[in-house]
Amino acid sequence: MIVAKIESLVGLMKFEEILEAADAIIFSRGNLGMCVDAEKMFLVQKEVLRACNMVGKPVYVTRVVDTMADAPRPTRAEATDVANLVLDGADGILLGSEGGAGRTFRGVSPVSTVQTTFAGRFKPVSRAAPVMASAAKI
Numbered sequence: 001m002i003v004a005k006i007e008s009l010v011g012l013m014k015f016e017e018i019l020e021a022a023d024a025i026i027f028s029r030g031n032l033g034m035c036v037d038a039e040k041m042f043l044v045q046k047e048v049l050r051a052c053n054m055v056g057k058p059v060y061v062t063r064v065v066d067t068m069a070d071a072p073r074p075t076r077a078e079a080t081d082v083a084n085l086v087l088d089g090a091d092g093i094l095l096g097s098e099g100g101a102g103r104t105f106r107g108v109s110p111v112s113t114v115q116t117t118f119a120g121r122f123k124p125v126s127r128a129a130p131v132m133a134s135a136a137k138i
Contacts, residue, residue, distance in 0.1 A: 006048065007031035015048065025052050026094065030063040049088045058091040065095070 004018045005011075007028035011018065019025065027048050029041065036044055045061070052059035064081055065074045074082070085093065 009035045012036075012044065015051070019051060019055060019057065022057065024058040024060070024091075027059060027061045028063075029061060033063075046088055049085075049090055053089040059089070060092045060094050061085055061090050062094045064093045 001023045002021065003024045003026060004022035005026040005028050006015060006018065008031065012032070025048065027045060029045065032044065033041065049059055049061075064085065065078045082093065
């Protein structure tokens with residue numbers, strides 16, 4: 001299995017070729033943040049997720065709940081980010097420093113991070129339902 005990590009402008013420019021050759025994609029927001037303007041990152045992310053979903057290849061996203069390296073709960077913005085990733089078709093998120101207290105990771109609440117991240121599994125929302133009414137049920 002080939003899992004390709006998109007983490008640079010070169011990776012973005014050659015994304016179609018990479019997607020064709022890879023079995024799965026890791027979208028590295030932390031590294032891409034060095035070369036993609038913050039106000040454009042959401043568009044790049046949506047395009048990468050859409051492209052992966054169109055061809056049926058899994059896509060995983062990094063740097064989602066960073067504050068959980070030091071706190072047992074995500075910020076509201078991070079929780080919303082996770083929800084949007086689910087709605088946009090991400091197959092998973094990669095936990096890094098927020099996930100453990102060993103040599104490689106510096107997180108203080110690894111179990112809490114995983115439990116919190118996956119606690120709010122989303123139920124399908126009817127497209128006819130108003131957004132606010134659907135959100136209230138979650």
